[in-house]
Amino acid sequence: MKSVMTMAECLICQQPLATKNSWQQLLRGQPTFELCANCEEQIHYSQEKDAIYFYNEWMKKVLHQFKFHQDIRVAAFFAKALKQKLKHYDFDILMPVPMHPLMEKKRTFSHMNAILQAANLPFQQYLAKATPEQQSKKTKEVREKVSQLFTIKTKIGSEKSRILLVDDLVTTGTTRQHATTALYEAGIEKIDFIALISAKK
Ligand SMILES: [Zn+2]
Structure with missing residues (x-):
């Protein structure tokens, strides 16, 4: 993790900003998080209800x-x-979508968990990534109906719980569909979804 400098800088491109962090802010661990005007201009908000940002070259760099x-x-x-x-x-349980198994092999950092921790938002995880063995055991017919990507890893507390799934980037929507399917199969009745960034065309 990078340390925060006394001089406030754009958190994405590290350009110095006009505002400075006070020592009090730094001691409390609450430095100013700001973007420079250049980066502000690059932000595209998503027009979709279930996403915050729209994916572009700038966001690609940020990610x-x-x-x-x-x-x-x-x-x-x-x-x-x-x-x-x-x-x-309105939700009872916040749940990050687990990383795709192929992605996790490349890196171990769970970025969605890091964001939820940074936001001081408690979350639970019922979903686990299905192993290739679990995926191949299912017949083709079953695979088409159920989630191939996720399994349920813990006993679900209450099927009445309203779950809000959060994911960083939604592209085709396949991951979302699989995560939602796995939870519906486990009996959860209400599932919502939001993505930080949508790359849907
Ligand atoms: Zn910047």
């Missing part, structure tokens, strides 16, 4: 910085936006 350099300031940026968005939802 790369976060996922591969594990930059905690980016977690704070997303955490702030997510908290705002959650005000419009």
Whole structure:
């Protein structure tokens, strides 16, 4: 994790900003998180109800910085936006969509968990990624009906719980569909979904 400098800088491109962090803010661990005017201009908000941002070249850089350099300031940026968005939802349990098994092999950092922790939002995880063995055991017919990507890893407390799934990036919507299917199969009646970023065309 990168340390925060005294001089406030754009949390994405590290350009110095006019505002400075006070020592009090730094001591409390609450540095100012701001974007420079250039980065502000690059932000595209999604027109979809269930996503916050729209994917573009700038966002691609932001995600790369976060996922591969594990930059905690980016977690704070997303955490702030997510908290705002959650005000419009009624739910009992917040649940990050587990990373795709193939992605997890490449890196161990769970960025969605990091964002929820940065937002001080408690979350639970019922979903586990299905192993290739679990996936291949199912017949073709069954595979078409049920989730191939996820299994339920813990006993679900109450089927009445309203679950809000959160994912970082939605592209085709397949992951969302699989996560939702696995939870419906486990008897959950109400499932909502939001993505930080939508790349849907
Ligand atoms: Zn910037």
